[in-house]
Amino acid sequence: MKPPKKPGIGAKSGGPSGRGSRGLSVRVKTAKTRTLSSTLWLERQLNDPYVAEAKRLGYRSRAAFKLLQLDDKLKLLRRGQRVVDLGCAPGGWVQVALERVGPQGKVVGIDYLAMGPVPGAIILQMDFLDPQAPARLKEALAGPADIVLSDMAAPTVGHQMTDHLRIMALAETAVEFAVDVLAPGGAFIAKLFQGGAEKELLDILKRNFAKVRHVKPAASRQDSAEVYIVATEFRGRPHDPRDATQAH
Structure with a gap:
């Protein structure tokens, strides 16, 4: 199923289905107060294009x-x-x-x-x-x-x-x-x-x-x-x- 045709979502935009974000992934260091699972979840959120796009378009969640x-x-x-x-x-x-x-x-x-x-x-x-x-x-x-x-x-x-x-x-x-x-x-x-x-x-x-x-x-x-x-x-x-x- 193709993502919705909204700004930043198309294959040429570098959005969720695009290629513009390759090589730009964010790595999160494990803090003393943060578990490994929490660190991995945070890293996934920071690198999730739908999370960024939801924020840009004013949606309250990637859902x-x-x-x-x-x-x-x-x-x-x-x-x-x-x-x-x-x-x-x-x-x-x-x-x-x-x-x-x-x-x-x-x-x-x-x-x-x-x-x-x-x-x-x-x-x-x-x-x-x-x-x-x-x-x-x-x-x-x-x-x-x-x-x-x-x-x-x-x-x-x-x-x-x-x-x-x-x-x-x-x-x-x-x-x-x-x-x-x-x-x-x-x-x-x-x-x-x-x-x-x-x-x-x-x-x-x-x-x-x-x-x-x-x-x-x-x-x-x-x-x-x-x-x-x-x-x-x-x-x-x-x-x-x-x-x-x-x-x-």
Whole structure:
């Protein structure tokens, strides 16, 4: 997948897909107060062209380019839509969603981490797993959502299967919420770590959406097991016999 056609991103710019930065990598010396893993992380950040480009363009994180690339490929975000961003801190995806849906749209984000306000968006500081969170999100949306985004990830413990199962549990909770709030034809995007325990999630998605696919945007680091699952053409909420009963 090609990076988004923004200034500094093209192959001739020396940006993330260009060649202008070869030979300019930054090496970080290990400080007494910094572990080797922290030093390697800092070195990777300093040499990551997406980090520099996010700073130049005013995005709050390099993750903004993941959503830009997903949407450039799939054309999901449109003017006037209602969008929910689960696990929205520090706000990169919120910024992209606002750009794409425009002033007539609505973007609602939620995260237990504190973050600065994003002009034009509604941000709830609370845990998405809080039993009150779905109701608060619905209240802020004031109508059905067109897209539910989830870039949530549980704290990793370094054990691949454990980390995979934790993020799968978050994704399953997110899709349950999506099925409850999406308008027919809506879409769902969630981050996963590949690990082989996706059958239950895929079964839920295939029952409720016409198309389900895996996409790894160019901004996802190639050495990462991270991948995004994209479900589109929501079929609508399953019929609940209680609805007819309550209507009488």
